[in-house]
Amino acid sequence: MFTKTLLLAPALLLAGTIAFWSFSSPEAAANETLTPHERLESGNERFASGEPARMHQSFERRSEVALSQSPFAVIVGCADSRVPPELVFDQGLGDLFVVRCAGNVLGAAALGSIEYAVEHLGCELVVVLGHERCGAVAAVQKGGKLPGHLAAFVPVISRVIQEAEHLGGDVLDQAVRLNARRIAGDLRGSDPILAELVHARKLAIVSARYDLDTGAVEWLDAAVDEPFAESAPEHGAQAAD
Numbered sequence: 001m002f003t004k005t006l007l008l009a010p011a012l013l014l015a016g017t018i019a020f021w022s023f024s025s026p027e028a029a030a031n032e033t034l035t036p037h038e039r040l041e042s043g044n045e046r047f048a049s050g051e052p053a054r055m056h057q058s059f060e061r062r063s064e065v066a067l068s069q070s071p072f073a074v075i076v077g078c079a080d081s082r083v084p085p086e087l088v089f090d091q092g093l094g095d096l097f098v099v100r101c102a103g104n105v106l107g108a109a110a111l112g113s114i115e116y117a118v119e120h121l122g123c124e125l126v127v128v129l130g131h132e133r134c135g136a137v138a139a140v141q142k143g144g145k146l147p148g149h150l151a152a153f154v155p156v157i158s159r160v161i162q163e164a165e166h167l168g169g170d171v172l173d174q175a176v177r178l179n180a181r182r183i184a185g186d187l188r189g190s191d192p193i194l195a196e197l198v199h200a201r202k203l204a205i206v207s208a209r210y211d212l213d214t215g216a217v218e219w220l221d222a223a224v225d226e227p228f229a230e231s232a233p234e235h236g237a238q239a240a241d
């Protein structure tokens with residue numbers, strides 16, 4: 001036993017050295033004390049101001065997360081090339097579990113991915129991130145028959161466009177906001193996994209809008225700082241069907 005301990009000592013020392021290197025950045029250490037929402041908010045402020053910290057992108061970080069992951073948030077984003085969540089929120093390897101599809105429209109496989117991140121990886125925050133001038137939303141707003149599988153967007157997005165037209169103003173932007181909020185609401189009511197965790201106040205699902213011009217993320221829910229207080233699923237959008 002004693003010999004085995006002696007043999008293990010250098011390995012433990014090496015592991016400790018790697019751990020020290022991984023968390024030696026002052027920004028990374030400070031980041032660890034924030035809530036998931038605060039981490040996203042502060043990361044976006046760094047990105048929007050043009051001063052990203054680019055944490056967790058080092059050789060050491062890559063080694064640290066090579067065998068396992070524990071992302072702190074799920075981002076349900078659009079596939080748009082201008083809205084990569086890791087850049088928008090100034091995060092690095094192993095930080096975010098990202099599910100992206102044009103117009104944030106989710107199928108069963110995407111929903112399963114979110115459930116995996118929440119149930120298996122322990123993420124406590126899901127953010128549905130819509131964005132300004134979303135091409136998928138704009139294509140449905142324009143009307144007409146969309147080719148191929150693009151038609152899959154129509155039934156989902158056309159409903160929020162109808163709602164947005166009643167609101168007036170910039171219909172496309174209203175639809176982007178409604179779409180993100182509606183999807184977040186649908187996820188909050190999604191049985192069996194997500195709804196149960198939301199009701200147990202172990203999971204928060206919120207919506208946000210990314211501004212292509214400023215780089216800023218606007219949080220669309222009233223109580224983002226206290227997400228666990230808002231556990232009831234939203235049915236308002238569905239009631240209009």
Ligand SMILES: [Zn+2]
Pocket residue numbers: 078079080102103104131133134135136137
């Ligand atoms: Zn988009």
